Amino acid sequence: xxxxxxxxxxxxxxxxxxxxxxxxxxxxxxxxxxxxxxxxxxxxxxxxxxxxxxxxxxxxxxxxxxxxxxxxxxxxxxxxxxxxxxxxxxxxxxxxxxxxxxxxxxxxxxxxxxxxxxxxxxxxxxxxxxxxxxxxxxxxxxxxxxxxxxxxxxxxxxxxxxxxxxxxxxxxxxxxxxxx
Amino acid sequence: xxxxxxxxxxxxxxxxxxxxxxxxxxxxxxxxxxxxxxxxxxxxxxxxxxxxxxxxxxxxxxxxxxxxxxxxxxxxxxxxxxxxxxxxxxxxxxxxxxxxxxxxxxxxxxxxxxxxxxxxxxxxxxxxxxxxxxxxxxxxxxxxxxxxxxxxxxxxxxxxxxxxxxxxxxxxxxxxxxxxxxxxxxxxxxxxxxxxxxxxxxxxxxxxxxxxxxxxxxxxxxxxxxxxxxxxxxxxxxxxxxxxxxxxxxxxxxxxxxxxxxxxxxxxxxxxxxxxxxxxxxxxxxxxxxxxxxxxxxxxxxxxxxxxxxxxxxxxxxxxxxxxxxxxxxxxxxxxxxxxxxxxxxxxxxxxxxxxxxxxxxxxxxxxxxxxxxxxxxxxxxxxxxxxxxxxxxxxxxxxxxxxxxxxxxxxxxxxxxxxxxxxxxxxxxxxxxxxxxxxxxxxxxxxxxxxxxxxxxxxxxxxxxxxxxxxxxxxxxxxxxxxxxxxxxxxxxxxxxxxxxxxxxxxxxxxxxxxxxxxxxxxxxxxxxxxxxxxxxxxxxxxxxxxxxxxxxxxxxxxxxxxxxxxxxxxxxxxxxxxxxxxxxxxxxxxxxxxxxxxxxxxxxxxxxxxxxxxxxxxxxxxxxxxxxxxxxxxxxxxxxxxxxxxxxxxxxxxxxxxxxxxxxxxx
Numbered sequence: 001x002x003x004x005x006x007x008x009x010x011x012x013x014x015x016x017x018x019x020x021x022x023x024x025x026x027x028x029x030x031x032x033x034x035x036x037x038x039x040x041x042x043x044x045x046x047x048x049x050x051x052x053x054x055x056x057x058x059x060x061x062x063x064x065x066x067x068x069x070x071x072x073x074x075x076x077x078x079x080x081x082x083x084x085x086x087x088x089x090x091x092x093x094x095x096x097x098x099x100x101x102x103x104x105x106x107x108x109x110x111x112x113x114x115x116x117x118x119x120x121x122x123x124x125x126x127x128x129x130x131x132x133x134x135x136x137x138x139x140x141x142x143x144x145x146x147x148x149x150x151x152x153x154x155x156x157x158x159x160x161x162x163x164x165x166x167x168x169x170x171x172x173x174x175x176x177x178x179x180x
Numbered sequence: 181x182x183x184x185x186x187x188x189x190x191x192x193x194x195x196x197x198x199x200x201x202x203x204x205x206x207x208x209x210x211x212x213x214x215x216x217x218x219x220x221x222x223x224x225x226x227x228x229x230x231x232x233x234x235x236x237x238x239x240x241x242x243x244x245x246x247x248x249x250x251x252x253x254x255x256x257x258x259x260x261x262x263x264x265x266x267x268x269x270x271x272x273x274x275x276x277x278x279x280x281x282x283x284x285x286x287x288x289x290x291x292x293x294x295x296x297x298x299x300x301x302x303x304x305x306x307x308x309x310x311x312x313x314x315x316x317x318x319x320x321x322x323x324x325x326x327x328x329x330x331x332x333x334x335x336x337x338x339x340x341x342x343x344x345x346x347x348x349x350x351x352x353x354x355x356x357x358x359x360x361x362x363x364x365x366x367x368x369x370x371x372x373x374x375x376x377x378x379x380x381x382x383x384x385x386x387x388x389x390x391x392x393x394x395x396x397x398x399x400x401x402x403x404x405x406x407x408x409x410x411x412x413x414x415x416x417x418x419x420x421x422x423x424x425x426x427x428x429x430x431x432x433x434x435x436x437x438x439x440x441x442x443x444x445x446x447x448x449x450x451x452x453x454x455x456x457x458x459x460x461x462x463x464x465x466x467x468x469x470x471x472x473x474x475x476x477x478x479x480x481x482x483x484x485x486x487x488x489x490x491x492x493x494x495x496x497x498x499x500x501x502x503x504x505x506x507x508x509x510x511x512x513x514x515x516x517x518x519x520x521x522x523x524x525x526x527x528x529x530x531x532x533x534x535x536x537x538x539x540x541x542x543x544x545x546x547x548x549x550x551x552x553x554x555x556x557x558x559x560x561x562x563x564x565x566x567x568x569x570x571x572x573x574x575x576x577x578x579x580x581x582x583x584x585x586x587x588x589x590x591x592x593x594x595x596x597x598x599x600x601x602x603x604x605x606x607x608x609x610x611x612x613x614x615x616x617x618x619x620x621x622x623x624x625x626x627x628x629x630x631x632x633x634x635x636x637x638x639x640x641x642x643x644x645x646x647x648x649x650x651x652x653x654x655x656x657x658x659x660x661x662x663x664x665x666x667x668x669x670x671x672x673x674x675x676x677x678x679x680x681x682x683x684x685x686x687x688x689x690x691x692x693x694x695x696x697x698x699x700x701x702x703x704x705x706x707x708x709x710x711x712x713x714x715x716x717x718x719x720x721x722x723x724x725x726x727x728x729x730x731x732x733x734x735x736x737x738x739x740x741x742x743x744x745x746x747x748x749x750x751x752x753x754x755x756x757x758x759x760x761x762x763x764x765x766x767x768x769x770x771x772x773x774x775x776x777x778x779x780x781x782x783x784x785x786x787x788x789x790x791x792x793x794x795x796x797x798x799x800x801x802x803x804x805x806x807x808x809x810x811x812x813x814x815x816x817x818x819x820x821x822x823x824x825x826x827x828x829x830x831x832x833x834x835x836x837x838x839x840x841x842x843x844x845x846x847x848x849x
Binding site: 052053055056059063069070071073074076077078081084109110111112113114115116121122124125126128129132133136137139140143144 | 412413414419421422520523528531532535538539542543546547550551553554557558560561562563564565566567568572576701702703704705751759760761762763778781792
């Protein structure tokens with residue numbers, strides 16, 4: 001790094017980038033899994049929960065069919081009230097969480113669920129955001145690579161301060177940093 | 181009144197159309213007189229739209245039920261405040277309101293920026309008037325609010341009960357104005373592309389208008405969250421409803437622009453991208469309006485459905501076509517002036533920020549329209565609800581927060597290893613320490629622990645920046661620490677206003693994490709005298725009571741808390757619409773947590789009732805954080821004192837003050 005040669009620059013500059021990228025990706029993955037795990041209903045309500053609380057968990061997974069974007073738990077409509085009664089009756093009769101959900105899916109279709117089940121075409125809903133992110137990342141990477149390729153092939157003449165040594169550049173960077 | 185109103189709207193439409201044509205020809209053929217005439221047409225049209233709006237408000241206040249719009253949306257019993265609010269509660273009125281705010285903003289643009297952007301203004305005026313022509317055409321010929329009823333009515337229908345709330349007075353006007361305000365940056369972008377004046381000058385003019393849109397839509401979103409929290413009764417403030425999503429997306433695109441525009445100002449890069457972002461924000465705003473108006477999606481806002489969806493769709497298609505065409509046409513003029521050097525630089529961090537924000541938009545957009553796709557492909561509507569959006573966006577938001585901590589402390593062009601560690605050693609330590617402490621006190625949810633750790637990391641970087649700025653300012657000016665700190669906002673408002681926005685967002689996110697991961701909710705059925713427990717609260721049910729007024733009958737429950745105080749959640753059945761009762765929710769708010777009580781159903785003999793109980797941790801700070809974001813936006817948009825720079829230029833030998841005088845193009849929202 002004794003000269004301003006561009007060949008030595010990437011070695012110096014790439015590692016924080018790699019650190020940053022891996023930090024981002026790792027934290028993203030961890031949180032993704034965490035949320036996926038945390039949002040699963042069965043973890044929220046154990047066997048000890050009361051019928052009221054278990055009913056609430058079920059009602060939160062069901063969309064009120066006659067309302068606009070309100071779950072059965074919170075809808076003031078008559079139909080939602082009847083559905084809440086059905087949930088309570090079936091729980092009292094010993095039916096399980098999944099059985100009751102299935103009971104409503106059989107009658108109202110999958111539109112009754114507050115989130116798309118992860119099978120068939122619905123997988124597309126989950127994949128689209130991922131595909132968008134991947135595409136964006138590829139775009140960002142290609143912008144960075146092609147730009148860097150140009151500046152490297154053009155050599156020091158393309159840099160904004162030709163002729164500055166690496167030490168000088170570091171000094172300059174430090175000085176610029178001090179400016180509030 | 182009907183004839184007067186219609187005439188004003190038609191005249192305004194003619195003026196707007198004339199002004200559009202005059203501006204187009206005047207700009208093309210370089211005829212200053214014609215351009216001035218277009219400008220005068222814009223101002224006169226604004227006057228007419230104001231008159232039409234006043235006429236409509238007057239019709240409401242005088243209960244002029246001859247007008248079908250007034251009869252549909254108000255009644256004699258309604259309190260006067262809601263009678264005025266009914267003005268924008270329906271299709272036609274909200275279009276009038278949109279037109280009104282667009283006219284006023286357009287006039288402000290003309291009056292404030294005429295001198296600074298002489299070459300650009302003819303085109304800006306032209307684009308703004310084209311937009312006005314579209315809306316005024318709809319109002320004058322398709323959806324007039326001044327249509328009269330063919331028969332006489334004594335009283336009107338009244339306003340939808342859900343809308344009769346304090347939130348109605350503030351949320352819709354802010355939201356509609358927020359949608360509208362993306363028109364101004366869009367007009368500048370189109371003008372810059374047509375005129376070919378694509379230097380950074382136009383960006384400086386547009387930045388403040390974009391900040392205005394960011395702030396106004398931000399306030400609209402916050403007020404919407406507040407209204408939902410206080411009225412809808414599901415214990416939350418954000419439901420990923422299609423209409424909420426539609427309002428959120430332009431705001432995200434605008435946020436991306438406000439960041440990447442700094443790269444263009446500082447380094448002359450990303451020109452095409454910045455134009456794309458501005459256009460995207462406007463297109464998403466029109467898309468949002470289309471979603472609200474068309475009724476293609478299920479939404480809690482579905483009362484606004486109407487038949488003008490196709491018109492908006494056509495306008496959207498036209499705007500997309502024009503934007504894309506102009507971009508492609510001007511592509512050769514939009515080459516960057518410099519190159520990216522490394523990933524560890526301020527400009528690269530902005531690129532990451534943009535990637536994440538656009539990723540957010542993609543995720544929200546695809547989730548929002550997926551039910552439509554599903555129905556088209558296999559004839560079955562499905563629901564894409566909050567859990568989906570939470571799971572998809574959570575990680576993106578976390579990465580955004582991390583970038584918010586990293587970006588401002590990375591220098592432009594490239595960060596050396598020593599600078600990197602000097603800036604980040606302490607914040608990273610603070611973040612790691614947070615993980616240890618949170619786990620030690622027994623928190624196990626990885627999402628919450630990681631999220632809060634990142635928040636603390638960002639707070640530490642902000643503290644570091646403020647500390648460094650204050651010390652440096654104190655050294656230069658010799659002021660006290662407090663004076664130097666205040667100086668940061670006064671003299672470097674762009675940068676430190678931006679940091680204030682970041683600080684507000686961190687507070688906001690801390691509250692979001694707390695309330696999302698640690699909300700407790702229970703559903704309880706209580707006989708009179710029975711007690712329920714939630715968190716550290718015990719509530720005893722003491723019975724029901726009734727109250728009635730001209731519009732509704734309300735049933736209140738009395739619940740006594742352990743400290744002897746009582747709360748009275750209620751449920752109102754409206755005469756106008758008895759099948760959709762509204763809730764009177766009780767919220768006991770403290771900085772630590774909110775107790776949230778909703779009355780559900782009760783037995784006919786009133787001996788037992790069902791309640792929904794929530795304990796929502798730290799929601800209090802959500803509103804504080806939101807207010808800080810808005811305050812920071814105002815600070816960062818505040819006009820910079822110009823004379824100071826002139827003074828510095830006049831005394832070039834005062835070198836010692838140069839660093840402090842230099843206006844930094846720092847990180848900001």
